[in-house]
Structures are given as structure tokens and as C-alpha cells.
Amino acid sequence: MARLRQVMQGNKARWAGIAMLVLFILCAMLAPWIAPLDPWEFGPAFLRPSTTNLLGTNDVGQDIFSELLYGARNSLLVGFAAALLSVSLGAIVGLVAGFRKGILDDLLMGATDVFLVMPMLPLAILVSVYLGPSIWNLTLVIGLLWWPSTARVIRSQVLSIRESGYVESARALGASDLWIMRRHVLPNVVPLLMAKFVLTVAVAMLMEASLSFLGLGDPIAKSWGMMLRYAFLRGGFVGGLWWWYAPPGLAIGLCILSLTLISFSIEEKSDPRLKRVLER
Amino acid sequence: MERHQHPAAAVASKAVRYLIVLFVIISLNFLLPRLMPGDPVMNVLGEEAYYGSPEVLEELKAEWGLDGPLYVQYFRYLGNYLKGDWGHSFLCMRPVSEAIGLHLRWTLALVLPAIILGALLAAIAGALAAWYRKSKLDIGFSATFLSFYSMPHYWLAMVLLFVFGFLLGWFPLGKVTSGDTTGLAYVVDVGWHMVLPLGLLTVSKAAYDFLVVRNSVISIYGEDYVLMAQAKGLSQMAVLFKHAVRNALAPLVTVTAIQFGAILSGTLMIEIVFSWPGMGTMIYEAIGARDYPVLQGAFFIIAVCMLVANFIADMVYVWLDPRTR
């Protein structure tokens, strides 16, 4: 309860972020009910925006506005699912490496370092090309390639907690490793984890958009990245049909923006000292 | 306490680490086609291979040892790669290394100036924003850069090209040159074509750096000698400015190294929209034609670029470090 009150006291930017995201999520969830038309239905192509087709139609006559709503589903789904996968992996790796130093730590950190220096997009492209077009492949690829970033951050947090006085003080009181992990390490790691999760959703959504744009996503499934691909390929761009390619890009951008704002606010709230610094 | 690592040792250990990464990448390039679903021969040579002449196909099979045992293949592969033979692209009808060589220069022509200009832009904007903290300028800059940071690069490219190329006609609609020009006229022509993509990349890069610069300037702003400098007048401000720049330089280098991958990826996507003949368009076509050798080669060379960038950043950092002490 106190937490909720704290959140409500935040400033406008954070609120806007949360509101926007919630709006998008609602659109995604309620798409079948609020979409005026079925976006898979063919019809007259390249129509301009009108009262029937709020954003006009694409190259095969599908209603763009409905596409946009349905597209939210896949874009957000892939984003969240991939982020969940990667953050979970990263958290486990980071916790294990940070808590049990030694050979395991060195090995894991070595792997993490190698991954961190590799270019993600080309690698994702390479793997996706082999795996074939599907949204689950995309989710898997993004999820399995992005974990090092979280792992590194979590590990350094765990290390700083481990070396801190209060872990030692708990040990002096007779606490076991498990107790310390449960009561001291995890609660201090969770806020960081949440902030990282939100940021990873943003990264995952951007990657999905890029990969779909390149043609590595499911051609039938609706996602914002896919809409942009068709808009670009099938004459939307060349024909100047900005109502086709502007909305999906804008939608992606707004989602990313709101996620970024939310992540800032999580980081602020969790560390009271940081808050004072940020307010300067 | 004596420092227990000589800077040369630090550089050397970093170099070793990067070499290991390269080695892992080549190994990945080797393993992926053989582990992934599908015909392994096709996975290695690319789908177009089957449409080529059978003699060339046999030749390639022999060259890469595709009918031999795995470990023999591996060492052949490693050897070939290190020699610079990265396979044959059936799509481009030329060796992969040649194809990449042709395209890489155009990508670098965008990326390298963008990094420098972007850092410059971020430095100025960040310093100003920090100076006039919480003012409309600060909020305006922050909001703009944050928005640029959030939007997909290629989408921004589309919008930009539409507005400035299509609607306003100020800039050409893509590619590098508009026709046959030579000498100075050629350079100017290329430059004119470059404005939009370079501008976009510069602002994108600046968006990453802006926050870093702003925070580092703010962190020294609160100190007492700032107030003193303000009281003493303009000459002190100049000294202050130099100090602020020096302070912001180290984190800027770090951010650049970390974000290099993102900038590069953004460039690849932008190139597709602008029909810029760089790695981006090459990869795009390779995806369509399932030209795997090209994709692997591109992965490799991009990784090399990233490692070089990281390495340079590390060295610059080491060079900066004892000075600031």
C-alpha cells in the first residue's frame, strides 16, 4: 500500500509512461473487439484514410487501423516474452556467478564477455535465417542472445551486496548462506531486475521490429515491424502513403518511450540516494 | 600501494580477449550451418548454389571439405577464414570477401563521421542542457533526444526521406550518386546524398551520448569552484569549460564503445531505406536470397569492426586515465 502511494507521488513523465503502456496493452488485448474490420480480409488496395478505413488500406486491401491494433499483440508479446526469457536467464547466471565466486564465476563471466562484444543484430539475423520465419523463433533468438547484459549487471550488484557490511553482520549473527540469499541479496536485487526487465522489453521490441522489417518474421502474422516491411516493399513508401508506415513506427516509438520512462522511475524509487542526485 | 597491472599488460590482456572472441565467432560461423535444420550443404553454400553450375559446386565442396569428417572441415574452415577466403557468394557472383570489401567502405563512410559528429553534438547539447538545467532548453533537448532514442532508426529514415526528399525535394531519394560525375563534382554529389543518412545517424548517436554528457557536467556543476568561477567572470568560465569537457570525455568514450554495436546496427537498417550501397543493403539482399556465406562473412567483419572500436576505446581510456589523475 505504501508502495502504491509512493508511485502516485511521482511526477508527470512517469505517469505518462505508465499510462501509454497500459493503453497499448489494452489495445492489444482487446483487439478482436475494438478493431473495426478483420485485418486479414482482402479488399480494395491503397485506399486513403476514410471513415470506414481510419488509416486506409494496404497493398492487398487490408484495413491498416485494424492491422495496427492486432499488430500490437505480436509486437508486445514478442517483446515481453523475449525479455522474460532473457532476464530470467541473465538473473540466474548473475546470481550464481556473483554468489559462488571461483571457477564457475570465471567461466560464466568469460561467456558473458564474449557475448557482449558480439554484434547482436547480425547474429540474430544469421540464426533467424537458418531457423525460418516465425514469431516464436524471433522470441527465442532475442531471448537467448540478450541475457549477458542482465547477467553482468546482476552479478555486480550481488558482488557489492556480498562484500557489504550487512551480509557480514548477518553472518556474525549466525545466518546461513541460504538465509542471506533469501533475506538480504534477493530483496536488494529485485528492483534492479525489474528496471532491467523493462529496458529489455524495449530492446526486444526494437529487435523484433528490425528482424520483421528484414523479412525474418512470420509473413502472415501481424506485427508492427511486419507492417513497416510491407509498407516499404509494396509501394507504401515510394507512393508516399504515410498513413501506412507512420502509425506503426510511431506506435513502436511510443511504447519504447513509455518503457524507458518507466524504467527511469523504477531506478529512482528503489534507491533513495539516487533520487536525491537526480533531483539536482 | 603499487599498481599491480602495467598498462601494457592491460592492453595485452584485452587484445587476447578480443582474439578469443574472433575465434568464437569463426567457430560459430562454422557450427551454425551444420547444426541448423536443413540441408547442410545448402546451409553452408547458400541456396543460390544449387542454381549455379555443377562444376563450381563440386569445386566449392572440395574447397571447404564438405564431404570430409567434421574436424577436418573445421580446420580447413579456420584456415580459409584466416587467409581471407570467406566463401563464394552466388548472389553477387564473386567471393564474399570482395563483396564485403565493396560494401564496407560505404558503411564506414557513414558510421565514422556519425560517431565523431554525434559526440560533438552531444557534448554541446549536453553541456548547454546541464548549464541551463531544468530550463525549457534542457527539457526540450532531453525530450527530443529521448524521442530519437526510442524510435526505430529505419522508421525515422523513412519519415525523414519522405519529408525532406519527397515532399520538399531538398535531398535525393537515395543511393550514393545521381549520375556520372567525376572528381570534385563527384565528391560534392556524394556529400549531398550523404546529408540525410549522416544527419540521422549523428542525431541518433548524440541521443545516446547526451545524457552521459549532461550528467557528467552536472556532477561538477555543484562544486564550489563553479560558483567561484561564475563570480570571477568569463576567463574562469573558459577554464571551467575545459574542465567539464575533460570530465565528460572518459564516460563518453565508454558509452561510445558500448553503443557502437547499436549504432552499427542502426546504420545497417538505415542503409536499406536510403538505398545506400553499404553492408545493410548487402545483408538485406542476402537474406532474401538465403545467401548464407555473405551473412556469415558480414557477421564476422562487423564483429571485427566492433572489436577494433572497443580496442581503440580501451586504449583511449588508458591514455586518458593517468592524465586526469
Next chain:
Amino acid sequence: MLEVRDLKKHFRIRHNPLARLRGHRDHIVRAIDGVTFEICEGEVLGLVGESGCGKTTLAKTVLRLYLPTNGDVLFRGQSVFGMGRNELKQLRREAQIVFQDSNSTLDPRMNARHMLEEPLLLHRMGQRSERRQRIASMMEKVMLSPAFLKRHPAELSGGQRQRLSMARALIIEPRLVIADEPLAGLDPIVSTQLLDLMLCLKREMGLTYLFISHDLSTVTYASDRIAVMYKGRIVEIIDGERFQSGALHPYTRFLQSPERLPVESEVNGDIHFRHGNGGKGCVFHEKCPNRTSICTESSPGLRDIAPGHKVACHLVN
């Protein structure tokens, strides 16, 4: 109650492989280098020395937070390092430590009540209602208002945090309390209050203290006996009353001289590295004004000079 026998704790600082190749050997930090003393039930033994002399390492090793390189510690006659799991739990119940720097030793996420509850939960002392009672009475004892139970460490002043640390250690009713620089970083008024509180609690709860500090005046005020430590060794143990006038070891006199600021040492923690001769000779021989040739050769043991007075110096008979 507590007996420390020739305790040694050495740390190895490893160089990276490249430096090793160039012939740099690993540094050995002799944090504790042969310490022997006892603490009797009900007394306050003060331990003084400059920063970096090994006091905190000693405190931690005695309680088995570090494992020693050599030597032994007997708590109530039983070796601390040989204890099994259950006996160790019992040790933790009976011997506690109050750390310096309450800033880092209190979990910033826990409020005061959680912090006092944790030791009770760890040692399974009572059900919820009994725990609540104990917490309330402990807060009273350390003179913290019950309203503070909801506060987090960041919302407490230095003195309050230190009292909370003490409450946390005392709530399980130990017999021995090691207080490592409990007054560090506190202003004089708060400091005095805290010291009086500590002595008051000692009487009330029948505690035995090992009081570690670098500040001579407070140690002199509070201690029954005082041990002086330098570079990992004890150089003098003397009764509290005779400390001011009757101290004999050159280092102790040096600490007491008015020209010295009785606070931080001039060496910033590098005190370990400087023992020339690699362990031979008296630990103070490099700085000692009275040094002779014997001092460079052999290390003087801690010898009885008078009842209740031990000195480690060749030149004192």
C-alpha cells in the same frame, strides 16, 4: 572466558599472472601475527591501536568470521575453530560483535523492526508475541523510541544507527560483546552518551566487552584493562588505572604523547607492508627511538613485568 593463543591471520594478495612472471611474489599481509591474551568474565578489555594495525581482523577472527592461519581461540575452554554446527550456533548466540560504520552494516532495505527481529528468528527465540516484547524492551534499553521501529537506516542519525546495531547484537542476550570502534564517526556528545549506555547495559545484562578503538581517552575511561596493538602484535597489556602514568612500551608512550593527534594514523592502511626484515625483530623496531641491535634481530615476547602488566620490549625489565 575468552582465551586467544598465538593467533595468526595472514592474507595473500595475489598478483595477476603477468606480474608473477616478472618475478613479483605474492604479498603476504600479516594482519595478525601472533596475538595472545585473555578476557575474564565481566571485564572490559580495551584494545587500542592505529588504523590498519589489525584490530578489526582480530575481532572477526576471534568470532570465526575468518579462519586463522595459525593459533587458537578458546571460548569458555572450547576451541572456536573446532566447533561443529550446533556448537557454532551456540557460539553465535553467546558471543556477538558490534561493527563500526553502521552505514554499511545495516541493510538499507530493512526497517528497524526487521533488523531486530532477524536475530530472534535466526535463533528461534520465541513466538511472535514474545518477539514483539523482546524488541520493545530492547528498544527501551538502548533508548530508542518505539516510533523508530518503522524507520529505515537512512532515516536514522549516526548515533541512532549505532544504538540499533547494538540492540541487534544484544537482543539475543550474548555474554561476550566485541565492540569494534563503536564510537567512530560520532560527535563528542553523542559519543559520550553511547559510551555510558554501553557501560550501563554491561551492568544490567552482565556482559563482557572487548572494546576496540583508536581513541585513547574513551578506552581509558571505559576499560578495566587495556591492550595495545601494533602491526598485528600486542605490545603491551596493562591495567586501566595504571595506563596513563605507568605504560612502558615505547609505542604506547608514543600514542600517549600530546604532540600526536590521537585519531587517524599517518600511514593510510599500508602499515602491513612495511615490516622490513620480513618478520624478524621487534615489530616496532623501525620507528622506535630507543632501538638497539637486539631489537632488529629478535622479536620480544609479551612478558610479565608486574602483576597485571605485560610488555613486549627488550629494553624493559
